[in-house]
Every structure is written in structure tokens, then in C-alpha cells.
Amino acid sequence: MHDVTYPEGTSCEMTPGLLPLDEAVALALAQVSPIAQAERIPLAEAVGRVAAKDILAPAAMPLFDNSAMDGFALRLADLAGGDSLPLAGTVPAGAAPRDLPPGVALEIFTGAPVPQGADAVVMIENARVAGARVQFHRLPKAGDNIRRAGSDQPLGARLVARGQPLRPLHVGLLAANGITQVEVSRRPRVAVFSTGDELTGGGTPGRIHDANRPMLLTLAREAGAEAEDMGILPDDLAATTRALAALGDRFDLILTSGAVSMGGRDHMRDAIVAAGGALTGWRVALKPGKPVAFGRIGKTAITGLPGNPFSAYTGFRLFAGPQIARLAGAAPAPFASVPARAGFGWSRKPGRAEVFPARLAGHDPAGVQILERLGAGVSATLFPLTEADGLGLVAASTAHVSEGDMIRWQPFCKGGLE
Numbered sequence: 001m002h003d004v005t006y007p008e009g010t011s012c013e014m015t016p017g018l019l020p021l022d023e024a025v026a027l028a029l030a031q032v033s034p035i036a037q038a039e040r041i042p043l044a045e046a047v048g049r050v051a052a053k054d055i056l057a058p059a060a061m062p063l064f065d066n067s068a069m070d071g072f073a074l075r076l077a078d079l080a081g082g083d084s085l086p087l088a089g090t091v092p093a094g095a096a097p098r099d100l101p102p103g104v105a106l107e108i109f110t111g112a113p114v115p116q117g118a119d120a121v122v123m124i125e126n127a128r129v130a131g132a133r134v135q136f137h138r139l140p141k142a143g144d145n146i147r148r149a150g151s152d153q154p155l156g157a158r159l160v161a162r163g164q165p166l167r168p169l170h171v172g173l174l175a176a177n178g179i180t181q182v183e184v185s186r187r188p189r190v191a192v193f194s195t196g197d198e199l200t201g202g203g204t205p206g207r208i209h210d211a212n213r214p215m216l217l218t219l220a221r222e223a224g225a226e227a228e229d230m231g232i233l234p235d236d237l238a239a240t241t242r243a244l245a246a247l248g249d250r251f252d253l254i255l256t257s258g259a260v261s262m263g264g265r266d267h268m269r270d271a272i273v274a275a276g277g278a279l280t281g282w283r284v285a286l287k288p289g290k291p292v293a294f295g296r297i298g299k300t301a302i303t304g305l306p307g308n309p310f311s312a313y314t315g316f317r318l319f320a321g322p323q324i325a326r327l328a329g330a331a332p333a334p335f336a337s338v339p340a341r342a343g344f345g346w347s348r349k350p351g352r353a354e355v356f357p358a359r360l361a362g363h364d365p366a367g368v369q370i371l372e373r374l375g376a377g378v379s380a381t382l383f384p385l386t387e388a389d390g391l392g393l394v395a396a397s398t399a400h401v402s403e404g405d406m407i408r409w410q411p412f413c414k415g416g417l418e
């Protein structure tokens with residue numbers, strides 16, 4: 001289902017009782033299935049949406065033979081007796097197709113229809129206009145600088161495959177084909193809750209600001225979801241249960257942060273069950289992001305991310321983001337698939353795969369990126385990420401990384417779409 005192999009050791013290298021990372025990703029994805037409903041939307045609003053079916057070319061492209069260069073259209077046979085021809089007019093881009101009269105050249109601009117009868121275009125750099133004639137100092141071959149009708153793409157070519165998240169380049173390609181509306185899957189509906197009595201009245205002693213809810217809402221929207229802010233749940237089992245049960249089937253995915261660990265007020269797992277749902281997995285061999293909970297309540301998947309902000313971020317990237325992609329009908333993107341070289345040495349306790357803020361420090365002689373490791377493995381703060389260019393990942397079995405070792409990372413992508 002998820003064609004990514006995560007760097008894992010054998011199960012005996014994993015901390016017992018924890019889900020290996022690849023199994024946890026598979027379990028997360030198994031909680032959701034692609035949304036069947038589709039809608040037709042204007043092309044201009046389609047970036048980030050996922051094509052609900054293949055989009056085929058309504059015509060071959062280019063539509064007509066046209067010039068690839070500014071220059072002169074001519075008939076090669078007319079140059080048999082010399083290297084110049086009388087100039088008989090101009091064909092600008094947008095002009096209606098016309099014929100090339102015998103024995104003359106026509107000035108032509110890039111994109112203009114090649115006149116019927118012309119078999120080459122000489123670019124302006126290889127010609128000189130002298131009075132009413134044009135002289136060619138490099139003689140062309142048949143077909144030079146002519147973009148033939150249908151040479152870019154045949155009629156019926158697949159422009160966009162079903163499941164493709166639409167990027168600006170697809171918008172351009174579809175627009176070039178005269179397509180103004182596209183059929184896309186309905187956006188996944190995601191409910192985002194924070195939990196914790198400490199999150200109200202941030203800034204006063206004992207209280208903090210809610211970092212995760214704004215972050216997870218933004219991440220979910222960036223991933224293509226319609227995300228709804230459901231506020232902060234108190235550290236109370238009954239209130240949490242009521243809030244979850246009240247959602248009915250309105251959402252495809254519920255995302256929570258906090259209350260999934262071991263403490264006496266970590267009620268999320270019990271609330272999922274008390275709300276009539278099922279807990280399908282809990283705790284991953286991952287640092288940060290160990291106490292993630294996976295489950296379902298009715299038709300809705302629920303992913304309980306840890307409260308520590310970097311843990312919640314990592315959990316989104318590894319589990320919730322791929323769930324949203326699958327709901328939207330897209331193939332979840334592999335995480336940390338880019339090989340790089342460690343620019344640092346690091347001894348660590350094996351047992352959990354580890355995600356860390358990574359900064360690009362240069363390239364080795366073969367052009368492979370060299371990474372620096374930032375932060376000190378603290379999951380309570382996002383601050384080290386401000387200097388990072390992406391997230392590095394090491395396997396659960398790794399006890400030592402030596403400078404120069406190959407590792408893998410997930411660069412932050414600009415805008416998330418290109």
C-alpha cells in the first residue's frame with residue numbers, strides 16, 4: 001500500500017511493545033480509504049486538488065504547423081538557383097493560415113502558422129534583409145524550425161492521471177489544451193482538536209500557548225484538507241468522549257494532539273473507545289512521536305498525536321499527512337527518501353527510529369548533500385526547526401552515526417506543491 005521502506009532494523013532491535021515505523025505508517029493508512037465523491041471545479045482553483053479521473057487531450061498539439069523562431073519561411077526548392085529571395089510580407093503570431101506564393105520568402109514570427117507550401121524557417125540571425133530581398137548566409141534543411149502539428153502530444157494523450165495532485169504546471173498544460181474545468185476528489189474533511197487544561201490562559205504561570213492546533217490546521221490545509229478548528233478539549237474523559245461522539249460522520253479524519261501518553265490525565269485512548277470507536281494501534285518506535293494512537297470512530301479515522309509540538313509535527317508528517325493524501329485519492333509521498341551524507345558524528349540509544357532537524361551544510365565531491373544535525377533531540381520545541389532545511393531520519397537499529405555515513409532526509413519543499 002505504501003511503497004516506501006523505512007530504515008528499520010529487525011524486530012529484536014526495536015524497543016518491545018512499540019510499532020515499527022513502517023508498520024505504523026501502514027496501519028495509519030489502513031484507517032482511511034480514498035473518498036469516492038468528486039466535484040467539478042474551475043481550473044484556476046485546482047492547484048493542490050487531486051484529479052478524480054484521467055484527463056485526456058481533446059486535440060493533438062500543436063494544433064497547426066507553426067514557427068519555432070523569428071525568421072523567414074521559404075520553399076527550399078526556390079533556393080536552388082541562389083541564396084536570396086524576394087520578401088513578400090509578414091506572418092505574425094495569431095495570423096490566419098495562408099499560402100506561400102512561389103519564389104518568395106515571408107517574414108514569420110515565433111508561433112505564427114507556417115504558410116502552406118513552406119518547408120523551412122531560417123532564423124533571423126542567419127539572414128540579412130537588403131531592400132526588398134532577404135539573403136540567407138546559412139542554407140536550411142527541410143523542416144528546420146517548424147513545430148509540426150501533433151508533434152508535442154497526440155489526440156487522447158493522458159495529460160493528467162487519476163490521483164495526480166494538480167500543480168501549477170498541470171494548470172498550464174490543461175489551459176493550453178483549452179480545458180477550463182476539472183473533476184477532482186472532494187477535499188478530505190479533518191477535525192483538529194488540542195487537549196490540555198494548560199492551553200487556556202497562555203502566558204500566565206503554569207499555562208502555555210496552544211502551538212499544535214494552529215500548526216496542525218495549517219499542515220492539514222497545506223496537505224489539501226478542509227480542516228475545521230474544534231478548539232481545546234479539557235483533561236477530562238467524559239468531556240473528551242462527548243466531543244468525539246458528537247462529531248458523528250461529519251469528518252473523514254479527526255486529528256488530536258496530547259493526552260495519548262501514560263499520565264493519569266491522558267484520556268484520549270479511553271475516550272476513543274468510550275465514544276464507540278476502536279483503538280487499532282498505539283505507540284511507535286519513533287523519536288519524537290512515540291505515543292501516537294491510531295483508531296476509528298464509526299466511519300471516521302482518528303489519529304491521536306503527542307502533545308509535544310515537535311512530536312505532533314513529526315507525527316503529522318509521517319502519519320496524518322499520508323492519511324490525508326490517501327483520502328484525497330493521491331499516493332502518499334514517501335518520507336525521507338533523499339540520500340545524504342552525515343556531516344556529524346552521533347551516538348544514540350537504539351530502539352526507536354529518530355527524526356531530527358537537519359541543515360544542509362554542503363556537498364561531497366560526488367555532489368551528495370552533507371547534513372548537519374540541529375537541536376538536542378528535544379521534542380517540546382519547534383525552535384531548532386527554524387534553522388533547518390528539512391528532517392533527517394535514522395533507523396531504530398542505529399546506535400552510532402559516523403561523519404560521512406549515508407543517511408536519508410526529507411527536505412522542506414517550497415510551497416509544498418512543486
Ligand SMILES: Nc1nc2c(c(=O)[nH]1)N[C@H]1C(S)=C(S)[C@@H](COP(=O)(O)OP(=O)(O)OC[C@H]3O[C@@H](n4cnc5c(N)ncnc54)[C@H](O)[C@@H]3O)O[C@H]1N2
Pocket residue numbers: 194195196198199208209210211212213257258259260261262263266288289290291305306307308309311379380
Ligand atoms: N511516564 C511517561 N511519560 C511520558 C512518556 C512515557 O512514555 N512515559 N512519553 C513522553 C513522550 S515521548 C511524549 S511525546 C509526551 C506525550 O504526551 P501526551 O501526548 O500525552 O501529551 P501531553 O501530556 O498532553 O503533553 C505533552 C507536552 O506537550 C505540551 N502540549 C500539549 N498540547 C500542546 C499544544 N497544543 N501546544 C503546545 N504544547 C502542547 C504539554 O503542555 C506537555 O508539555 O509524553 C511524555 N511523557
Ligand code: MOO
Pocket residue numbers: 286287288289290291306308311379380
Ligand atoms: O515521543 Mo516523545 O514524542 O519522544 O517526545
